[in-house]
Amino acid sequence: MSEGATTKSPPERRAAGGPVLQDEVTRALTAAFFEELAETGYGRLAMEAVARRAGAGKAALYRRWPSKQAMTVALVSRAATAGAVPDTGSLHGDVREFLRGWITALGHPLAGRVIPDLLAEGARNDELGRALLSTVRDPRREQATEVLRRAVERGELPPETDIELNLDFLGSPVYWRMAVVHGPVEEDYLERVTAKIVAALTA
Template sequence: MSSSPPSKGRPRDPRSHEAIISATAALVAEMGYAATSIGGVAARAGVGKDTIYRRWPGKPELVFEAVFTTTDQAPIPDTGTLTGDLTVLLQGLVEEFHSPAAAAALPGLLADFAADPSLKARIRSDFLAPSKERLLIVFERAVLRGEIAAGTPVDLVLDTLAGAVFFHIGLVGEHPTPQLAGRLATVIAKGIEIR
């Protein structure tokens, strides 16, 4: 959630936070989503369950953050071109979806989202919000450079980028080539650029 202002005075210990995130990713990769529990994560991270529940409402939120927001703290790409910036964002998605934790987490996470309408309703507004913020800044710079029009639909482009990577790696199970992020970025950038 790199785009949010830093929360001042939050009593969160960054070492516990990092330990919880690492323990979650490791447990999911080793045991699968179903067998991963808040109690198991707490034990592995050396914290109390309450510490986890103060920060995450439940397992889906915790696993999503541990597995699918690994690049949210990275600097927002500013390569000078839309294609370059999208390549960097896509490379992050490729690495996330190609991780053992992602392969282990996805089916159970999708089932939990699908089974709980209140959780599903928060995918766009909560779970995808940090990625959208990053893409919005990339788009703003591309508008200033005259590459794309103001009002280019950021939600639909985000769904296309994430959906392509999810389908290719997470669903079909392709091993990503080094060129994958660049090839997808080239297609999408060209597809939305003013010409």
């Protein structure tokens, strides 16, 4: 080889089970979990069936989640909760972005079948019910609380604002629209419901 020529090292190959493959397996298991949960319900959900639907081994499933309840709580809370609501600089903008995150969570293709089943199962299974409250309800209410706190700090809401009562105004209309009525939630609806909620909060 002539002087100055460069040699190219062969591209590195990822070891089996590396990060990319692990992520793919996790995504497959997650999709399989929601499909199986929607099809069978929590009561008849079997971890082995989830692994089989995902085309993965049981060991891969149990390495991630030690039990059916742990898997359910982890994956449902991940789907239902998003990151912090961005500070848009106004109550209207913050409410709109909070609702947008709620719409994304409720917009999961299987949400309409999964949510009613989990609510019913949580009422029968105290341990599951408490776990879902602490990992799904509480984080979402904390996000909503932060929206209201920022509005109080800006002077958009009075200091004596009833935070607890107003929390019920924030997510309820969208939940009713999507989970009960199954109505469309296009951008125009988001803007209109945001305006109504803000009007109620500031009345």
